[in-house]
Amino acid sequence: MPTKRHTLSILGGLALAGGMLLTSAAQAADQPRVKLATSMGDIVVELNPEKAPKTVANFLQYVNDKFYDGTIFHRVIGNFMIQGGGFTPDMQQKPARSPIPLEANNGLKNNTYTIAMARTAVPDSATAQFFINVQNNDSLNAPNPDGHGYAVFGKVVSGNDVVDKIKAVQTGNAGPHQNVPKTPVIIKSATVVK
Template sequence: MVSFSRRAAALLLGACLAAPAWAADAPKVKFATSAGDIVVEVYPDKAPKTVENFLQYVRDKHYDGTVFHRVINDFMIQGGGMDRNMAQKSTRPPVAHEGRDAYAKGLKNELGTVAMARTADPNSATAQFFINVADNTRTLDPPGPNAPGYTVFGRVVSGMDVVNKIKGVQTARSGMHGDVPVVPVVINSATLVR
């Protein structure tokens, strides 16, 4: 009985010590933007298809030269799909929606989380993503009004001050797009970092 208790305690201690290592092993992407650097950590164990899709766009340099083209203070900042001239970049086929699975594993549209943008079709997400600049769990998580929700796959771990700077920029209409920054906020590069 005593050896079992010691073994159980050792396993518990090992599990506690392993948790920070898991977080340290989560892939990170640095967005070098015209407003400063933002580093996001992504969770392949919670949204594997979404994370692989996102990381492939990073590896392909798709995000380099794109802009945050939709900025709504107290809601979100969206980017990854338009170039500086507001022309949409070509993408690969959409990724399967993982919103409900990610939500069940604890990922919610909370302040500082990163999610995939999509149309009304849950399986339409390609390259565009958004960073929540408010707690949007009631409106963007399943089973809310936008059921089945938006797939959260990461979190800002550095550069929230930059996100806050971007969310406060002046916006206007640009062609058929609303909430476009008057002065473009450019993603100069997106790179995997450790």
């Protein structure tokens, strides 16, 4: 026959487990998802505002402003990454907002199917452009050889096959730009879906 203490221990354990489940559910609810509807299919990314709050807020602002609609994946390196979010199909760069602080040292890694912010050699230079890693790119993690790294802020949760199709397209040069898809891969729209 269970004692009062034993019953209280069981109830306490159940309450703790229930609280952990609620916390996990709340954290999942706080991770917005964005659908990139591309000319090759849909990619859904789940963002991590807990680890990269400024980067996620910046990306979502561009999404909500419809900035990415009609841009392309302008740089595709099949054994590295696919980069987009800054150029139109005729390779005109869109004017972006001010750069954001680098959040590369957040514990997230540039692993296959993660999304990260593109930047110049200057650490705090990321604006609108992003890339999706198509392999584990440890050299991009903080601190990387330049001492900084690239800020991962989410991961692909649907559309890995689309990423794989994009990474396999034929590329060439377009003016001063290298690794440009010969047939534009257009981001028709970017929308928050959760």
